[in-house]
Amino acid sequence: MRKVVVGAASRSRFSTEYCGAFNEPNLWHEIRDGMTYGSKEMQLSPEEGQLIAWLARCIKATDILEIGTGIGYSTLWLACALPLNGKVVTVEKCAIRHEAAISNIEKAGFSDRVEFIWCDAVEFFKTETRLFDLIFIDANKAMYDKYVFYADKLLKHNGVIIIDDILLFSDNNSKRVQKMKKSIEVAKDMLFAMQNYDCTILPLCHGLLLARKFGPTSL
Numbered sequence: 001m002r003k004v005v006v007g008a009a010s011r012s013r014f015s016t017e018y019c020g021a022f023n024e025p026n027l028w029h030e031i032r033d034g035m036t037y038g039s040k041e042m043q044l045s046p047e048e049g050q051l052i053a054w055l056a057r058c059i060k061a062t063d064i065l066e067i068g069t070g071i072g073y074s075t076l077w078l079a080c081a082l083p084l085n086g087k088v089v090t091v092e093k094c095a096i097r098h099e100a101a102i103s104n105i106e107k108a109g110f111s112d113r114v115e116f117i118w119c120d121a122v123e124f125f126k127t128e129t130r131l132f133d134l135i136f137i138d139a140n141k142a143m144y145d146k147y148v149f150y151a152d153k154l155l156k157h158n159g160v161i162i163i164d165d166i167l168l169f170s171d172n173n174s175k176r177v178q179k180m181k182k183s184i185e186v187a188k189d190m191l192f193a194m195q196n197y198d199c200t201i202l203p204l205c206h207g208l209l210l211a212r213k214f215g216p217t218s219l
């Protein structure tokens with residue numbers, strides 16, 4: 001099978017030439033590009049943002065969980081895909097980013113549909129009981145295996161898990177990076193091994209894993 005990989009160079013040309021297609025409002029662009037309390041690279045790309053919003057609309061998601069709010073850029077894309085009765089619950093451990101996200105989402109006019117939780121993701125998962133249509137995972141890469149274990153329990157039938165950075169490989173072989181690589185691999189293998197999930201990997205930016213959970217009556 002032919003594998004198409006959108007590399008960094010072609011991706012930026014693609015983004016530059018076709019960015020109009022992504023409908024990224026100016027304010028969102030400023031948020032993505034502005035002071036980010038960390039690396040500017042942390043935010044999703046607009047093409048990934050538009051993809052997760054498109055998917056959320058396709059599955060008619062009303063209840064969305066985001067693990068790793070950052071400054072709220074990906075939250076914007078998820079929030080804009082919701083119907084009026086929908087909600088994004090978003091979890092962030094860093095207090096500064098959590099506060100920045102609240103302010104950014106307010107500026108964009110989505111405060112009524114976002115619930116911000118300042119907490120470690122695993123601690124959140126241990127006590128949360130609500131079920132979600134879509135769970136977007138983009139936090140501590142070294143904990144991806146744990147996130148997948150818990151996300152499965154909170155995902156509705158026919159719901160979708162999206163994992164960012166699934167193809168993130170680095171030449172750096174420090175213990176920290178090795179731990180991240182291992183956890184990403186375990187998370188991927190867990191989902192692909194589950195009989196009730198249909199999984200694929202999209203090589204967009206650092207890779208998105210898309211996993212749909214079958215319901216009892218799904219094909």
Ligand SMILES: C[S@@+](CC[C@H](N)C(=O)[O-])C[C@H]1O[C@@H](n2cnc3c(N)ncnc32)[C@H](O)[C@@H]1O
Pocket residue numbers: 042043044067068069070071072073074075091092093094097119120121122138139140
């Ligand atoms: C890649 S950034 C998220 C970017 C955001 N999803 C976006 O695209 O705009 C990862 C975020 O996860 C947060 N994070 C890291 N470890 C975490 C943990 N254990 N629990 C919750 N959030 C965590 C970081 O503080 C950081 O803001």
